[in-house]
């Protein structure tokens with residue numbers, strides 16, 4: 001994509017970040033009272049709430065799987081979350097994001113433990129500034145832990161991309177709009193298994209490997225923040241006792 005905006009100047013990006021630097025991230029576990037588990041996450045200008053309900057009997061009954069639980073992640077953008085008002089309700093993009101997040105989570109939740117059940121994961125984007133699928137999945141993972149859902153690991157997501165011919169970590173809004181490629185991934189940090197990988201734009205094989213490596217590093221950093229948020233929640237519970 002051609003642009004007059006200079007996305008990198010003197011080795012720094014528009015928001016003053018280094019090429020391999022994440023936007024600031026804040027994670028809080030257990031913010032809602034009626035959900036089984038929840039998380040509030042800020043990632044740059046993104047603000048996200050994730051809420052988990054279940055495991056509970058899947059309805060309608062024909063959706064039940066006698067061997068395992070089904071995982072329904074529902075990604076939703078609030079009407080006020082973007083510059084132009086977003087028409088409420090699911091569209092093609094949010095259906096796609098819901099599907100890829102559901103599949104990523106299904107591979108890490110121990111679904112065999114809850115036959116015929118559904119585990120519902122609601123992801124609400126309150127403010128969007130690029131990278132919302134990664135922010136949503138990362139928040140959903142913390143909400144699942146908060147809900148006590150057994151998982152093989154705590155999944156985590158992060159993107160890398162290409163702007164002005166250079167591979168960079170965690171694209172911001174202008175970088176996403178005027179950059180050349182975006183590569184969001186989700187992984188199981190314990191094994192390095194890839195749970196989600198999408199790509200927008202073009203990368204050479206070399207650039208792809210570089211971007212994958214960088215996104216993985218981002219994931220490991222964010223994984224530590226997820227664990228800290230969960231520990232903080234249980235510390236608070238301990239103090240109240």
Ligand code: CDP
Pocket residue numbers: 082083084086093128129130131132133134173176
């Ligand atoms: O958010 P993510 O990067 O995962 O997905 P995207 O489809 O690449 O969207 C990039 C960004 O475009 C979003 O984070 C929003 O800031 C913006 N967007 C928008 O302004 N209006 C929409 N209807 C959808 C996305």
